[in-house]
Amino acid sequence: MASHLGHFLSFYILYILFPHLNPIALFIASQLPDLDYVQGYVLALMRKKGIFGSYTLLEPKSMHTLLWAALFLLPLGIVFTVIISLVLSVPYALPSIVSSVIIGLSIHLLIDLPGHRNLPLFRPFKDFPQNPVLFRYKFSFLRLDDTHAREWSYIIVADTILAISAIAVTILKQ
């Protein structure tokens, strides 16, 4: 996974590079799969463990599968975008919304691939309890067990690359 900030940066980069995409749809879709964590955040707060302490203890589930992305998150993203566009009185075109949601969801799932200890993408057809493409490197200052250290190392690396890319596209587009 990347962090929520990382996924926001991926939305920003895509929108700068492809301004014809629908920004509302793209933003919503870039965050939607992390609905997986809402339940975990609520539980973590109730147990007073704090969101950051529990961040990588939470496992991606249904929302990080292609099946749920197609059957649930895609229509949800479209409906959310249309409602927000109507509330804000922003003109919208359905084909642009659909393609923007598909791109946003795909990029989210793709960025997350090397960062989760399990790989739920193909559930229920195929399951990988051990992610075969889990990030290999781990920073030595992370005093965590092997898998968590690799997950956090990936978050740091992915967010850094996304932040540098966001700065680069901002400068290049001026």
Ligand SMILES: [Zn+2]
């Ligand atoms: Zn995610």
